[in-house]
Amino acid sequence: MKIVVCVKQVPDTEAKIVIGNDGKSIDPADVKYVMNPYDEFAVEEALKIKEANGEGEVIVLTVGGEDAQPAMRTAMAMGADSGVLLKAEQAELADGLSVAKALANEVKDMGADLILAGKMAIDGYGHQVAVMLGELLDLPVLPTAKSLEIADGKATVVRDIEGGKETVTAATPCIVTAEKGLNEPRYPALKGIMQAKRKPLEIKDVSLAEEGIEILEMSYPPKKPEGRIIGEGPEVAAELIKLLRDEAQVL
Amino acid sequence: MKLLVFAEQREGQLKSYALEAISEGRRLADATGGTLLVALIGSGISDLADQVSAYGADEVVVADDAGLKSYAPGAYARILKEVLAESGASIAILTSSAMGRELSALLAAKADASLLSDVVETQWDGDHLVVKRPVYAGKAFLKVAVKRTPTVVTLRPNVFAAAEKAGSGVVQSVTPSDIGSKVQVIDTAMKDSDRPELTEAGVIVSGGRGMGGPEHYTVIEELADTLGAAVGASRAAVDAGWRPHADQVGQTGKTVSPNLYIACGISGAIQHLAGMSSSKCIVAVNTDPEAPIFKVADYGIVGDLFEVVPALNNAAKDLLG
Ligand SMILES: Cc1cc2nc3c(=O)[nH]c(=O)nc-3n(C[C@H](O)[C@H](O)[C@H](O)COP(=O)(O)OP(=O)(O)OC[C@H]3O[C@@H](n4cnc5c(N)ncnc54)[C@H](O)[C@@H]3O)c2cc1C
Ligand SMILES: Nc1ncnc2c1ncn2[C@@H]1O[C@H](COP(=O)(O)O)[C@@H](O)[C@H]1O
Numbered sequence: 001m002k003i004v005v006c007v008k009q010v011p012d013t014e015a016k017i018v019i020g021n022d023g024k025s026i027d028p029a030d031v032k033y034v035m036n037p038y039d040e041f042a043v044e045e046a047l048k049i050k051e052a053n054g055e056g057e058v059i060v061l062t063v064g065g066e067d068a069q070p071a072m073r074t075a076m077a078m079g080a081d082s083g084v085l086l087k088a089e090q091a092e093l094a095d096g097l098s099v100a101k102a103l104a105n106e107v108k109d110m111g112a113d114l115i116l117a118g119k120m121a122i123d124g125y126g127h128q129v130a131v132m133l134g135e136l137l138d139l140p141v142l143p144t145a146k147s148l149e150i151a152d153g154k155a156t157v158v159r160d161i162e163g164g165k166e167t168v169t170a171a172t173p174c175i176v177t178a179e180k181g182l183n184e185p186r187y188p189a190l191k192g193i194m195q196a197k198r199k200p201l202e203i204k205d206v207s208l209a210e211e212g213i214e215i216l217e218m219s220y221p222p223k224k225p226e227g228r229i230i231g232e233g234p235e236v237a238a239e240l241i242k243l244l245r246d247e248a249q250v251l
Numbered sequence: 252m253k254l255l256v257f258a259e260q261r262e263g264q265l266k267s268y269a270l271e272a273i274s275e276g277r278r279l280a281d282a283t284g285g286t287l288l289v290a291l292i293g294s295g296i297s298d299l300a301d302q303v304s305a306y307g308a309d310e311v312v313v314a315d316d317a318g319l320k321s322y323a324p325g326a327y328a329r330i331l332k333e334v335l336a337e338s339g340a341s342i343a344i345l346t347s348s349a350m351g352r353e354l355s356a357l358l359a360a361k362a363d364a365s366l367l368s369d370v371v372e373t374q375w376d377g378d379h380l381v382v383k384r385p386v387y388a389g390k391a392f393l394k395v396a397v398k399r400t401p402t403v404v405t406l407r408p409n410v411f412a413a414a415e416k417a418g419s420g421v422v423q424s425v426t427p428s429d430i431g432s433k434v435q436v437i438d439t440a441m442k443d444s445d446r447p448e449l450t451e452a453g454v455i456v457s458g459g460r461g462m463g464g465p466e467h468y469t470v471i472e473e474l475a476d477t478l479g480a481a482v483g484a485s486r487a488a489v490d491a492g493w494r495p496h497a498d499q500v501g502q503t504g505k506t507v508s509p510n511l512y513i514a515c516g517i518s519g520a521i522q523h524l525a526g527m528s529s530s531k532c533i534v535a536v537n538t539d540p541e542a543p544i545f546k547v548a549d550y551g552i553v554g555d556l557f558e559v560v561p562a563l564n565n566a567a568k569d570l571l572g
């Protein structure tokens with residue numbers, strides 16, 4: 001089974017965000033970059049499927065700059081076999097459709113039996129690239145999987161929907177996006193880290209399709225006025241409820 | 252200028268955020284002298300058209316078919332694509348709900364359109380739409396201009412006001428040509444709970460590691476029921492197995508923006524804040540006066556939640572009747 005996993009490198013969730021001089025993107029200095037947490041679930045799931053089958057191939061695919069390789073190496077250290085970096089400038093907050101097109105162009109000839117991705121990238125918060133990829137390839141998409149079972153040429157996924165959960169199924173090849181809870185990603189072992197350095201990582205130049213949107217400005221969230229601690233213990237409960245009703249007017 | 256809003260419904264009930272989307276669509280249409288189209292997709296939903304026009308729809312496009320009763324991504328997206336193409340609408344507006352997230356991306360790919368998700372503000376700059384949306388878990392915002400149409404946007408629930416405004420609501424039925432789907436739903440299990448959904452709730456009471464165990468959530472639930480609120484949790488509580496993942500608020504959980512968010516026994520880690528910092532009013536109850544949650548809270552009480560939360564519940568019952 002050949003499994004392609006779409007992996008994006010993103011700033012660590014703890015990273016302090018400083019807006020760069022262009023006023024449209026972040027200053028990458030001092031930012032630690034990591035694999036998108038949802039993509040870690042996708043990599044782990046691919047490895048589990050390969051291990052359960054006793055054979056197979058896991059390929060990680062990234063659209064990003066030259067410096068996006070560490071996340072791919074991390075995936076390889078976890079156990080992925082190889083990687084393809086579609087090298088493009090300014091991919092971090094690029095139009096999702098352009099990124100999906102670049103991925104689709106590569107995936108269409110790879111002969112993948114399954115494509116895994118994260119439900120969203122925590123930098124741009126797009127929630128779109130993987131679903132678009134499926135649509136562009138005319139393949140079924142099973143988003144936000146909390147469990148995945150592959151059997152008899154079908155993928156079956158359980159996912160949360162508003163007010164409950166549902167089980168959905170589609171024929172493979174298809175695209176599945178990972179939600180938290182799908183699995184517990186493994187930590188790369190030292191041996192894996194050593195091996196990862198020698199695994200094939202192909203770099204291809206691509207140019208992203210012209211974007212339909214333009215970033216005008218990046219700004220910090222509006223500063224909220226300092227909150228106030230109204231007191232200690234249950235004695236102030238009634239005062240709080242009054243404030244919520246009369247001052248904040250939220251009750 | 253035409254705008255198309257998809258009005259999400261389940262089981263014949265319009266979602267509260269569908270009304271928010273229609274109202275925002277109306278506002279945008281009015282600002283340019285444009286027309287607002289609203290699409291309804293489902294089965295036995297024709298009577299929702301009146302409700303939709305009461306919020307300002309000029310035209311209501313209804314795809315009513317037994318085969319569309321439950322959400323079918325492929326079929327719904329194809330219908331929206333057809334409506335978008337035929338109407339020539341320049342902006343399609345959905346919601347960043349579970350359904351809207353998937354549908355918007357499918358629609359955008361079909362229509363070769365860009366997609367701007369989780370929008371919290373919209374305005375016109377001449378005839379370009381400019382939107383504001385959070386990035387980096389709410390640590391920054393982007394102002395983005397739409398350069399090419401059609402473009403798809405999804406609005407964050409609970410951010411835009413829903414307001415009634417009579418519209419002409421001319422109803423037009425469309426017959427879907429193909430309701431086949433590559434994805435089959437084989438089972439749906441709904442929780443029966445009288446509490447509102449987290450992403451739709453106006454008030455949320457959330458409990459974290461400070462709850463100390465699953466059995467103690469009754470104090471949170473009692474306050475939630477008095478306030479008509481949903482119950483949320485931190486990841487620490489979810490990872491401990493005290494609450495289902497569906498209740499998790501934060502970066503790897505749900506993004507919520509209720510009018511009131513009450514955080515009990517939650518320290519306020521950056522990943523938790525990512526999911527709730529856009530709430531209009533935040534209350535924190537924590538024994539530790541140094542807990543970071545107090546930095547983002549509008550009101551705080553330092554104290555043991557097992558004493559404070561029941562007292563809040565009693566006060567709420569007394570004062571709100
Ligand atoms: C990639 C990543 C993603 C993450 N995503 C999320 C996410 O989506 N959501 C999320 O919540 N977290 C997330 N986290 C985890 C986050 O970093 C914190 O670990 C988590 O939010 C802590 O939960 P907590 O506040 O309940 O627990 P703690 O940090 O342990 O805080 C417990 C608080 O309860 C207080 N307390 C204890 N007893 C009482 C009492 N009796 N009365 C009142 N107060 C009391 C304590 O003073 C303390 O402040 C993520 C982390 C990572 C690395
Ligand atoms: N630049 C990229 N390279 C590879 N995969 C990506 C890229 N951007 C997004 N993805 C994949 O698509 C998912 C959803 O991303 P997004 O739509 O940006 O939130 C991510 O979890 C990745 O699996």
